Structures are given as structure tokens and as C-alpha cells.
Amino acid sequence: MASSPSHAPAVVATGKRGFFEAGRVRLSYVDFGGAPDAPVLAALHGHFGCARNFAPLAEALRPLGWRVAALDQRGHGWSDRPEACDREDYLRDAEQFVLRIGGGGPVALLGHSLGGVNAYQLAARRKDLVGALIVEDIGARIEPVAPLGLDWPRAFPSLSHALAFLDSRGFAGDRYFLDSLHETESGWTFRFDPAWMARSQAALTGDWSGDWTASGCPCLLLHGRKSWAVGAGEIERMARIRPGTRVVAFDCGHTIHDELSGDFAAAVALFLSQLPGHPVHDPAAC
Template identity: 30%
Template sequence: MVRRIDVTGAGGVQLAAWEFTDPPKTGGGLEETEQRPGVLLLHGLMGRAAHWAGTARWLSARHRPVGLDQRGHGRSEKPPEGPFDRAAYVDDAIAAIEQLGLAPVTLIGHAMGALTAWQLAARRPDLVSALVICDMRASALGAASQREWTEWFGTWPLPFTTLADVRTWFGEEDPTLERPRPARGEFFAEVMAESADGWRPVFSRRQMLTVRESWVHDAHWEELAHVSCPTLVVRGLDGELGRAEAQEMVRVLPRGVYAEIPDAGHLLPWEQPEAWRRAVEPFLHAAVPG
């Protein structure tokens, strides 16, 4: 079962949160679910909370998983002028934790969502019990990376005629792909909406570049070092986070743990869902006794 809960984020921006619940077997209903340890799931750039449905399904046996459509994404507000800086995203996540009564919360973040998660954990350790970082680098990516993204957005053959075309292009024909990745095609199909002339993304590509601009030029090691809770760093063998950097992140973290998933790229929770679960679930059992 999934229910939408509206959250008021920083500056009054309206955010959509989605609670994924597994009906309690004891008959306790919603009240019992809300007593379980909270988990806030934070998607990456261009993602949406719905992407976490598979992860939330197994989390809900012991936890109260909530996915947040972050500003500019999914069903949340997309303010024309933002702000889309790091502080806004962290403040939004704090608002969701406090308004939904999730603290002390486990934060699970993918890419941009992972950065938001560890910045929040560093700033408000009182709110966070554990952290999972999925394929996000702590080092600066630089101006060249931003130029590559700008050029990549320009290659999108919009509008797509059908969702099948979306799946094919992002999973097989995207010029950035080295080999087919069907899970990637499904991932992007989830963030498309039908319009009068075909299928287009639910987000603004211009806004996504603005969001990304707020972190690519800076390194984030200092904030990582201030994360005091147990933290799992997970990477796909073919992901964007390299092994050496991931292991250095674990070394910098006061309570860091490392996991690596073979035959997976940047979208590892969706490319290898069972291996992702095997990496994350034992960590949560140890870090957050339920």
C-alpha cells in the first residue's frame, strides 16, 4: 500500500512524500506501522520516490519507509526560480523527517539523494540513526562534467512517441552507454509523462542542470567526516563511484562500512535488486535493531 503525504519544505515549497506500508500482521493498523523505525528514501537527480518501491517492499517488514519527491522532481513543486541549492534540499529533508515523525531516521540515498543524506546527517546527527550512501562521490566533478551533462541533455530525441521508445533509447541507444542496460530504460520510463505531442520528462532539464551546478564544483569530504552514525557505502562495480574513492570515503567516515555489487552500474538498486538487498538489509539489522 502506498499513501501520499504532503510536506511543506523550505520556503513553503510543497513536497510529495510517499509512505510505503506493509499491513501489520498483528492487526495494529497504521498506528503500529508508525511505531516502526523510520526510513527516508532519497532519490537521485531526475529520479522520483516511486523508484524506491522495490526497496520499500522489503524494508516495510521491519521499518516505516517513506520516499520523498525532492523539489523539482516527481509530484513535488518545481519553483521556477528555485532555490535549488544544497541547503534547500537538506532543509526539505529535515522538514519531511520532522513533519512525519520519522526521527531517529535511517537515510537511504542514491547519488544526489545520498549527498543530501550525508549533509543532513552531518548537520543534524540528532535526527539520524543510520545512513546508506549509494554510488555518490565525495570529490568534486568539475566544470567538464557539467558541460558533458549539458551536451547529453541536448541529445535527447524529445518528444518520445511511446514509452517503449523511452525504454529503448535510454536502455540501448543513448550515446553515453557502453552496453545495453534495460533497468536504465525502465528507470527513465518512470519519469516521463504523456503530453499532447508525446512523452516528455516530468522535470525541467534546465532545472536539473541548476541543481547539479550546486554540487559538482565542490568536494564534500569534510561533511562526510562529520557523519557520526553507522554508514554503509555501496557501489556498483561499473558505477560512477570508483573503488579507491569509495574505500577512502569509508576510511573518512567514523563508522563506515563498505559494500560492492558486481555486474551493476550507477543504478545498482534497480539493476541488481537482490544483491542490493543482501548488502543493505544486514547492515540495517545491525545498525537499527527493530
């Protein structure tokens, strides 16, 4: 995750929260709004994240004619936390989300980390639903990672205590975690369970190269050169084996959308502006 403060716009889209049922799981999402006939960018966050993470991007893209909607994936944000967190479980959720917010037609699908794998795996299975891919800082070959947060307090007596704790762990001002903080009767807590996250991260481990290459839609692959999650060699391999993939690298870590939010939005806007049949606005407006 990012360890430096976000450079997000001072005013960001708040969006309208909605809920829907995917099987027996109640899922939450945030629709950041736009024109009723605007093309849709559906967004999937990474482990420990939530839909709110994409508010700055939505604010940047709305004047360019795009509507951004982001899912709280199972076990995250305001969605249910069922026992199951395997690949097919996430993909069923993402499929139902895209069907709901995309009206049955193809959307542009963005995913960060966990969400990036979910995005390219859904594109491989439902080519009719995904017209373009944006994958942020994740590989096609996922190595095991050390669990994060297992020793974190379950609740903090005040927001100040929570912020001080994040500061002590190197996450001062990191909206990636701040977006999941909320107040309960027990104190301030995060809307995720680190033990559940550890199981989900383990289920993500594997070689998904077959899924990565199975779709043929235009793809933007974004990489943080200082990322802990994926190295330059894997990014280069992914671009080489999948035609139609454009790579943009940034001088930052794993959460490009937080660490360099303006540059991130500009790269996404440029890619979207070049898609056939979509609005062509000046990406420099970001």
C-alpha cells in the same frame, strides 16, 4: 544510470503519495507503508530519479519490520521545480521531510548519488534526526559531469516512442527513467527538466569531505565497481577518514538498487538488522 533491466520483484509496493509545503515549495513523497510503530527508512533518490525508484526496496524491507518513505526531491517527480537548486535548498527540503515522516525522532536515511550527498550533509547538520546512514554510490569529492538529456525531445507521441528512444540511448528497461514517465496533453514526458538538472549537478560539484566526516552514526557505503560516478579510491578514502563506515561493493554500475536490486536489499537489510534497538529479522528473507 543503469543500462540493464531491473531485477526488481514482480510485485512491488505502490505506496501512498502525499504532499507538504517546505517554505514555498510543494514537495511530494511516497510512503510505502508498514506498521504504525515501525522504524523508518527515509530515502532520497539521485538526479533524474524519483521516489518510485525505491518501491522494490520497500517491498523487500516491509516483512522485516521497516517502513520506507521516499521523497521526490525538488525539481524531480511530482514535486515543484523552483528556480533554486543549491545545497542548502535541498537540505532544508530533506530536513522537513524527515521531520514529517519520522515524527521528530531519528531515522535511518538512505541516499543515492545526489541523495547520498544530501543524506550525509543532513546528518552532519542534524545529528538528532539521523540515526544511521546508507550512502549509495557517491563520493565526498564530486567532480563536474557532462549534462545529460539536453538534446532529448520534450514529449513523445506515445509510450512506445518514449521506450524506443530510451532504448536508442542505452537505457532500455531502465526503471530509473521509466518511473518518471507520465502522460500529458502534449504526449508522454519525463517529470524532470534536463536544463534544470544541469544546474543542480553543477551545484553539487565540490569537496564535501568535512560534511562526510562530521557525523558519527553507523554508515553503510555502497559502491558499484563499474560506476561512472565514483571510483574505488575515493570509496576507500571515505571509509578510512570516517569511523563507523562499512563498505559493500557490487559488480555493477551506478544504480545498484536497479541493477542488482536483490543484493542491494539484502545488504541494506543486514545493516539495518544490526542497528541497536531495531527489529532483528532474518535478512535472508529478502
